[in-house]
Amino acid sequence: MTKVFNVTATADAVKTYGRAKETAYQLGKALKEIKRDYERAMIGVDNAAVTGNSSTAREMASVSQQISTTVDAGSGSTDPLTEAKLLELGQDVYDNGSDPSIFMIKPADAIIVAGFAASSGRNREFAQSRELVNVIDLYVN
Secondary structure, X not given: OOOOOOOOHHHHHOOEOOEOXXXXXXXXXXXXXXXXXXXXXXXXXXXXXXXXXXXXXXXXXXXXXXXXXXXXXOOOOOOOOOHHHHHXXXXXXXXXXXXXXXXXXXXXXXXXXXXXXXXXXXXXXXXOOOOOOOOOOOOOO
């Protein structure tokens, strides 16, 4: 994704109220426009990837096309999410060329993920607090 803007040397040299350089101002506007275009391309449309060739332009896949419905928490909707399944999925994603850094789950599975801390051999420290927060903000494997 690219955006083109032109600024004359005169426009950059002239002092304007509220900004030092016209080039910096136009660059900021162009970057915001690229950000909006990227966001729309990822979630605003349902677009399948196109490999492209000498006569066809490449196209990236939108997020909806990148989500696989063949991967789930188990063999069926009644099979609960487990830490082993999460680790296996992370390995599968990594083996296929990605580097997962965010894990998004539905609220019903949040209870399961929060329970990972209670697994055998793990401790949670509550530092003399009277509050118990059952959530995992960062899961590192």
